[in-house]
Amino acid sequence: MVTERLAGASAIFTPLLSRAHPYVVAMAPPHLLAPTPAGLFCAAGDFYIDPLRPVPRALITHAHSDHARRGHGDVLATRETLDIMALRYGEDFCARRQVAAYGQSQRIGDVDVSFHPAGHVLGSAQVRVADERQRIVVSGDYKRASDPTCAAFEPVACDVFITEATFGLPVFRHPDASLEADKLIASCALFPDRAHLVGAYALGKAQRMMVLIRQQGWERPIYIHGALEKITEYYAREGNDFGEIRKVSAAERSKLAGEIVLCTPASLQDIWSRKFPDPVAAHASGWMRVRARARQRGVELPLVVSDHADWNDLCATILETQCSQVWITHGEADALVHWAGCIGLDARPLHLIGYGDEEDAVEAQT
Amino acid sequence: MNRFAHLLDRLAFEHARNSKLRILGDYFRHTDDPDRGYALAAMTGGLAFAHAKAGLIRTLICERCDQTLFEMSYDYVGDLSETVALLWPSPPLREGHNFPPPPSLSQVVETLHATPKAALRQVLAQFLDQLDETGRWALLKLITGGLRIGVSARLAKTALASLGDVEPNAIEEIWPGLTPPYLDLFAWIEGRADKPVVSDPAPFRAAMLAHAIEETNFVSLKPEDFIAEWKWDGVRVQAVTGYDEAGEPVGRLYSRTGEDISGAFPDVLEAICARSFGAASIDGELLIVREGRVESFGALQQRLNRKKVDARLIAEYPAHVRAYDLLSEDGEDLRSLPFAQRRMRLARFLETRAPARFDLSPLVPFATWEALAQARRDPASAGAGEDANAIEGVMLKRVDSIYVPGRPTGPWWKWKRDPFTLDAVLMYAQRGHGKRSSFCSDYTFGVWRQGAEGDELVPVGKAYFGFTDAELKLLDKWVRDHTVNRFGPVREVEANHKTGLVLEVAFEGVQRSARHKSGVAMRFPRVSRIRWDKPARDADRLEAVEALIGERKRAD
Numbered sequence: 037m038v039t040e041r042l043a044g045a046s047a048i049f050t051p052l053l054s055r056a057h058p059y060v061v062a063m064a065p066p067h068l069l070a071p072t073p074a075g076l077f078c079a080a081g082d083f084y085i086d087p088l089r090p091v092p093r094a095l096i097t098h099a100h101s102d103h104a105r106r107g108h109g110d111v112l113a114t115r116e117t118l119d120i121m122a123l124r125y126g127e128d129f130c131a132r133r134q135v136a137a138y139g140q141s142q143r144i145g146d147v148d149v150s151f152h153p154a155g156h157v158l159g160s161a162q163v164r165v166a167d168e169r170q171r172i173v174v175s176g177d178y179k180r181a182s183d184p185t186c187a188a189f190e191p192v193a194c195d196v197f198i199t200e201a202t203f204g205l206p207v208f209r210h211p212d213a214s215l216e217a218d219k220l221i222a223s224c225a226l227f228p229d230r231a232h233l234v235g236a237y238a239l240g241k242a243q244r245m246m247v248l249i250r251q252q253g254w255e256r257p258i259y260i261h262g263a264l265e266k267i268t269e270y271y272a273r274e275g276n277d278f279g280e281i282r283k284v285s286a287a288e289r290s291k292l293a294g295e296i297v298l299c300t301p302a303s304l305q306d307i308w309s310r311k312f313p314d315p316v317a318a319h320a321s322g323w324m325r326v327r328a329r330a331r332q333r334g335v336e337l338p339l340v341v342s343d344h345a346d347w348n349d350l351c352a353t354i355l356e357t358q359c360s361q362v363w364i365t366h367g368e369a370d371a372l373v374h375w376a377g378c379i380g381l382d383a384r385p386l387h388l389i390g391y392g393d394e395e396d397a398v399e400a401q402t
Numbered sequence: 403m404n405r406f407a408h409l410l411d412r413l414a415f416e417h418a419r420n421s422k423l424r425i426l427g428d429y430f431r432h433t434d435d436p437d438r439g440y441a442l443a444a445m446t447g448g449l450a451f452a453h454a455k456a457g458l459i460r461t462l463i464c465e466r467c468d469q470t471l472f473e474m475s476y477d478y479v480g481d482l483s484e485t486v487a488l489l490w491p492s493p494p495l496r497e498g499h500n501f502p503p504p505p506s507l508s509q510v511v512e513t514l515h516a517t518p519k520a521a522l523r524q525v526l527a528q529f530l531d532q533l534d535e536t537g538r539w540a541l542l543k544l545i546t547g548g549l550r551i552g553v554s555a556r557l558a559k560t561a562l563a564s565l566g567d568v569e570p571n572a573i574e575e576i577w578p579g580l581t582p583p584y585l586d587l588f589a590w591i592e593g594r595a596d597k598p599v600v601s602d603p604a605p606f607r608a609a610m611l612a613h614a615i616e617e618t619n620f621v622s623l624k625p626e627d628f629i630a631e632w633k634w635d636g637v638r639v640q641a642v643t644g645y646d647e648a649g650e651p652v653g654r655l656y657s658r659t660g661e662d663i664s665g666a667f668p669d670v671l672e673a674i675c676a677r678s679f680g681a682a683s684i685d686g687e688l689l690i691v692r693e694g695r696v697e698s699f700g701a702l703q704q705r706l707n708r709k710k711v712d713a714r715l716i717a718e719y720p721a722h723v724r725a726y727d728l729l730s731e732d733g734e735d736l737r738s739l740p741f742a743q744r745r746m747r748l749a750r751f752l753e754t755r756a757p758a759r760f761d762l763s764p765l766v767p768f769a770t771w772e773a774l775a776q777a778r779r780d781p782a783s784a785g786a787g788e789d790a791n792a793i794e795g796v797m798l799k800r801v802d803s804i805y806v807p808g809r810p811t812g813p814w815w816k817w818k819r820d821p822f823t824l825d826a827v828l829m830y831a832q833r834g835h836g837k838r839s840s841f842c843s844d845y846t847f848g849v850w851r852q853g854a855e856g857d858e859l860v861p862v863g864k865a866y867f868g869f870t871d872a873e874l875k876l877l878d879k880w881v882r883d884h885t886v887n888r889f890g891p892v893r894e895v896e897a898n899h900k901t902g903l904v905l906e907v908a909f910e911g912v913q914r915s916a917r918h919k920s921g922v923a924m925r926f927p928r929v930s931r932i933r934w935d936k937p938a939r940d941a942d943r944l945e946a947v948e949a950l951i952g953e954r955k956r957a958d
């Protein structure tokens with residue numbers, strides 16, 4: 037809460053906005069990366085980052101399905117990202133895999149490439165691409181809030197910062213996630229006769245919710261929908277302690293009054309969810325901050341927990357990288373472009389089509 | 403305040419009545435006085451803040467947020483209070499700051515009530531600084547009167563009753579005499595004190611209201627279970643008299659929402675304060691009755707919304723109460739008696755005490771629903787005689803219905819008369835507001851009358867268009883294509899025997915009006931249909947409208 041409050045005043049306050057950014061230096065337009073219909077392309081290294089269609093050589097920031105697609109030739113990603121892609125798509129998801137360790141630089145063609153933690157989900161990375169003239173960082177999806185299930189975001193100095201902007205409006209300031217877990221536990225106490233179904237994205241969000249619930253003192257077993265099983269087991273093998281996790285069997289559903297059941301957001305609307313005793317529909321997502329959005333989804337217990345940077349963190353991160361240019365891959369770009377312009381940064385929305393937002397995804401993920 | 407805010411937040415997303423009751427009960431049980439009392443007041447409409455308006459809130463946020471970022475955010479969120487709550491920057495805390503606790507609901511309410519308008523801005527900003535996002539949202543909703551959380555006053559009282567062994571109706575009974583933060587009420591419900599003694603000798607009792615009946619409802623209803631009476635076109639009131647400690651009569655005339663309107667009706671007040679009236683509470687309809695005849699609603703309007711009235715006005719528009727129900731008599735609460743019995747007590751009361759300016763609402767005898775439908779169509783022949791003009795329809799009350807506050811489904815039904823309709827010619831159109839602001843959606847229409855140079859149109863009313871956007875578009879296009887003159891947002895359109903658009907207008911009645919050029923005014927007119935097919939010269943004439951003042955000709 038303290039950091040939230042400290043940062044809270046900064047990014048919308050007019051006097052600050054009108055002050056020029058101290059790190060601005062005149063520089064050449066970026067030549068290392070270019071947006072193409074297939075995604076960001078680096079000609080000097082002959083590779084794509086998070087390509088949207090099959091390519092000979094791909095660098096993948098993280099395993100969410102809109103960033104990590106199957107069918108590429110060579111794939112360079114962190115070990116965890118490659119593992120999760122294999123779990124989801126099968127071992128043959130690409131022709132050749134190569135592991136990138138965080139912080140280690142390698143030469144590809146005429147550029148240096150390195151991966152750095154993004155704090156988004158297990159294995160998520162930012163990709164730094166540099167030559168003698170320019171340093172570009174592609175953030176992928178990222179967050180700055182604490183998350184014990186993955187390595188914390190590390191700011192990387194660069195000239196061009198390519199950021200996401202899923203929550204790129206100043207109304208999105210995510211609260212302390214532990215308070216949201218408290219809200220869920222309090223509701224279980226108030227409604228011991230109702231099952232609490234928590235919609236959470238299968239990769240990352242679900243596991244973070246498990247840890248949060250445990251941290252706030254929930255000792256009963258946590259029940260999960262089958263769609264969450266594989267990834268959760270992988271997270272556990274990677275050293276996360278979730279306590280007792282039970283997969284919900286069909287017959288058991290009617291007996292889970294007062295229990296917490298994690299499932300994909302899509303299952304909340306499924307027939308599957310109706311067999312639980314008078315279920316409370318909870319949904320863990322940054323979108324839950326806006327009431328109309330939660331109501332639109334029929335959510336009764338909105339939990340504002342996000343794996344993306346909120347407005348303050350987007351702004352703070354851009355400043356920290358000391359970049360002079362910001363490119364925005366996807367999300368709510370307009371406000372961020374306006375803000376960046378006000379402080380003297382060169383900002384440009386890329387409007388890349390094809391990167392969704394897993395927090396808003398309704399399709400079930402396996 | 404944050405706690406109350408989180409209660410509202412949770413209630414806003416909960417649909418099931420039982421879950422709402424549980425959430426409310428939990429809040430009342432675990433919240434201290436006087437916070438919970440103010441929360442109860444907020445949910446029952448008992449808190450009002452006079453000065454805070456949307457403009458002030460906009461000013462406050464624009465001092466703290468870049469204008470463009472605010473506009474983008476407002477656009478996305480769509481609700482001013484919520485946008486500001488989410489945007490509001492918490493002030494940075496200096497090293498060594500001790501995190502003062504955020505203000506409680508009581509602090510907020512008491513401070514705001516004591517704050518003069520000039521200081522409000524600063525006080526509000528300080529509260530917003532101290533609250534969290536949900537707290538800010540609730541505060542802004544509370545002070546702008548936008549608190550809609552799907553909890554009725556009745557539901558809140560029902561949850562409250564569950565704290566102890568108390569019936570919700572027992573709370574309703576003493577409710578009018580209680581004030582926030584209701585310390586005595588909570589103490590009684592929790593068994594820590596006796597039932598609060600209501601000190602007001604002439605309290606308002608929450609009114610019982612009826613649902614509109616639909617054709618389909620009749621299938622399951624038996625005529626013999628019901629008593630019918632006319633639904634009079636006046637103002638529903640409650641006339642209450644009690645005696646203070648000195649033994650002096652205290653009389654009050656309340657509107658159906660409990661507003662004290664005695665000041666405007668000294669004639670009624672004098673009647674109920676007569677010693678012969680005793681102590682009683684009568685539910686009835688306020689009407690203007692001259693020489694035994696009920697006047698139109700227009701006559702009653704001369705007496706409404708006035709702080710003071712003079713003798714001339716009283717003489718010209720004498721007020722009268724047509725009594726429907728007797729809620730209490732000499733301290734005895736009659737509301738738990740069946741309606742048939744209350745009605746007998748009422749008849750006896752009026753007969754024996756014979757209060758001036760009161761009479762008994764006559765019954766409408768009927769044996770079948772068809773017979774009642776006939777009476778509703780033609781009240782004049784069904785016993786209402788010359789007063790038929792002041793009848794809005796019929797009321798159906800179950801013989802065994804007890805008097806329950808609110809609008810319960812089943813015991814009482816209202817069956818209104820069909821509206822009148824008239825074919826009028828569109829004369830002027832005006833741009834609407836809000837979502838329809840790009841269309842012309844206010845329409846002035848007229849009817850034909852004989853002028854110096856033949857037929858001329860005279861405006862008789864103005865109405866909104868109540869139709870689909872598709873129809874609105876067609877109408878809007880017609881207006882644009884036929885505009886002959888523009889005065890600001892108003893367009894005058896072609897309207898003569900040859901060219902003109904006929905609108906079917908539905909309305910509840912017609913009264914004489916000196917303020918209107920036509921000499922008549924319609925009650926609740928709305929455009930019910932566009933008569934694309936009807937030539938303008940065939941629209942109705944003023945004589946037809948005037949005829950409706952005298953008699954109530956049916957529309958169908």
Ligand SMILES: [Zn+2]
Pocket residue numbers: 098100103156177394
């Ligand atoms: Zn992602």
Ligand SMILES: [Zn+2]
Pocket residue numbers: 100102103177200391392393394
């Ligand atoms: Zn993404």
